[in-house]
Amino acid sequence: DAGVTQSPTHLIKTRGQQVTLRCSPKSGHDTVSWYQQALGQGPQFIFQYYEEEERQRGNFPDRFSGHQFPNYSSELNVNALLLGDSALYLCASSPKASRTDTQYFGPGTRLTVL
């Protein structure tokens, strides 16, 4: 049973560029959440998707946007990159049914903005 997968593993961009990160949820899960983890910090919630719509959003600017596809996979897009966007971006999946269901995390994408 494949767990949550993310691509790419690492990415280097320059300020002002745009980036797209990808996530495939665990088999049987239809909800995908994205988190940003700065170095030495806990993850911060960006947004959550299910039924191909953004359902919840954390305190992140509109430069951060996402999409969910019919197969439940998801993309995170960040426009006009800033140095402060350098972080580990984590995707987590879960069943939609209950708030107590565990969120399973992927290995993350390490984004470096120069």
Next chain:
Amino acid sequence: GNSVTQMEGPVTLSEEAFLTINCTYTATGYPSLFWYVQYPGEGLQLLLKATKADDKGSNKGFEATYRKETTSFHLEKGSVQVSDSAVYFCALTPGSARQLTFGSGTQLTVLP
């Protein structure tokens, strides 16, 4: 708002020592509480969870009890191993929402 406060690290212990990592929370409603572990270069793995007051979560020798009266969820292990060296995160999901709110993490190093 919702928040999680964790014991500051880093924590360094000798093998077979007793471990406690403190975690307290602020939340509206009745949150579910979680401990996640992050090994070097990896994503987060769920260690244990508790969904209501007085529940005890346990896994791999680790335990934590949901204490509503003290708004705490302290992580304990009776005898740590070198392989337990990692960063530990306390987290909650509040009320009906399912977004996780994390603490800042506690780095644990266990020496042989």
